[in-house]
Amino acid sequence: MEARIVKLADGRTLEVRQAKQEDADQLLAFLPSAFEETDCLLMTRKEFDNTLDQGTDFLGKIAASQTQLALVGILDHVLVAVLTFTVRDLERVRHAGEVGLIVSKDSWGCGIGKTMMSCLHQSAEGNSETTKIDLRVRLSNRRAIKLYENLGYQVEGWIRKAVKIGDQYDDHYWMGKEMPFDDRY
Ligand SMILES: CC(C)(COP(=O)(O)OP(=O)(O)OC[C@H]1O[C@@H](n2cnc3c(N)ncnc32)[C@H](O)[C@@H]1OP(=O)(O)O)[C@@H](O)C(=O)NCCC(=O)NCCS
Numbered sequence: 025m026e027a028r029i030v031k032l033a034d035g036r037t038l039e040v041r042q043a044k045q046e047d048a049d050q051l052l053a054f055l056p057s058a059f060e061e062t063d064c065l066l067m068t069r070k071e072f073d074n075t076l077d078q079g080t081d082f083l084g085k086i087a088a089s090q091t092q093l094a095l096v097g098i099l100d101h102v103l104v105a106v107l108t109f110t111v112r113d114l115e116r117v118r119h120a121g122e123v124g125l126i127v128s129k130d131s132w133g134c135g136i137g138k139t140m141m142s143c144l145h146q147s148a149e150g151n152s153e154t155t156k157i158d159l160r161v162r163l164s165n166r167r168a169i170k171l172y173e174n175l176g177y178q179v180e181g182w183i184r185k186a187v188k189i190g191d192q193y194d195d196h197y198w199m200g201k202e203m204p205f206d207d208r209y
Contacts, residue, residue, distance in 0.1 A: 025095070025147040030139045036099060038136060040143045043094040043106070044087060048079035050103040051096075054128065061129040063189055064165045091118070093147060097127070097140055104128040107140040109147075111154070120156035125168075137171045145175075145205035158200045162187060169197065177201045 027041035043051070052074060059069040074082070086092045091113045097105030104127060111121035123144065127136045148154040159177070161168045177199040186196035 025093075025143065025150070028143055028146075032135050032139070034134055036134075038104075038139055039098040040095055040105075040139060041098070042087065043083050043096045045080050045083045047096055047103060048076055048083055051083070051106065052076060052079050054103050054106065055126075058126045058128065064162055064168065065126065066187070091121075093121075093144070095140060095143055095147075097136055099131065099136075104131045105136050105140050107144055109144055109157070118153055120158055121154060123157060123159040125159075132167070137168075138175065141171070141175055148203075148205045154205075155203045156200060157205065158198065160186070160196045160198055163195045163197060169199075172199050175201065 025042055027039060030038050030040060032038055055074075056069055056072050059065060059067055059072050083094065086094045086108075091111040093107075093109040095105075095107040096103050097107075106124075106126050108124040109121045110124070111118060123141075125137060125140060127140070144157070148157060157177075158180075159172065160183070161172065163169075178201070179197045180200045181198035183196040183198065185193040187194050
């Protein structure tokens with residue numbers, strides 16, 4: 025995907041581009057604080073123990089991959105968002121992939137999540153093989169569900185007791201969107 029510079033509603037500009045190996049140090053600063061800021065992600069802060077070498081290696085593999093995509097959102101030179109799109113490289117499921125999205129909490133509500141998803145849609149439109157985008161989201165994650173619904177994603181399934189936090193369970197929705205992915209929703 026070509027890098028995109030997008031003007032946010034508050035006038036700031038967000039650069040969205042594919043992640044590179046050189047982003048590893050910023051990513052390793054971003055991810056632990058993101059895991060601490062929200063319990064909407066599957067991983068907890070204490071479970072995240074990647075080193076800079078592992079991060080660099082991971083980003084190198086993604087950059088070289090035909091089936092994985094990682095986008096970063098950069099605001100004032102700081103990495104504030106990461107989107108991953110993972111496709112299993114098997115003939116029968118290669119048409120679909122699953123999204124993961126994280127925006128730094130102090131930048132929530134500025135349209136960054138929407139912009140990251142819109143860049144994924146643009147990239148998927150340019151890939152003749154991808155015809156479906158899926159994601160899982162906690163039922164209590166109203167902000168994320170609203171974001172995806174606004175973009176035309178529909179609830180396709182419901183997984184009961186998908187996560188347990190302390191002694192509280194929460195369910196997951198499976199949501200999905202089919203081609204066309206452009207933002208005529
Ligand atoms: C979910 C997440 C990616 C959204 O990112 P964001 O940059 O805040 O998203 P946007 O600003 O583009 O859009 C958020 C939408 O939710 C709406 N919203 C905000 N708070 C809300 C709430 N409490 N209930 C419902 N909708 C809400 C906003 O109004 C906006 O919709 P609009 O465009 O119609 O105004 C971000 O909050 C995040 O990273 N959360 C933690 C990780 C996570 O949950 N990831 C998704 C896992 S599936």
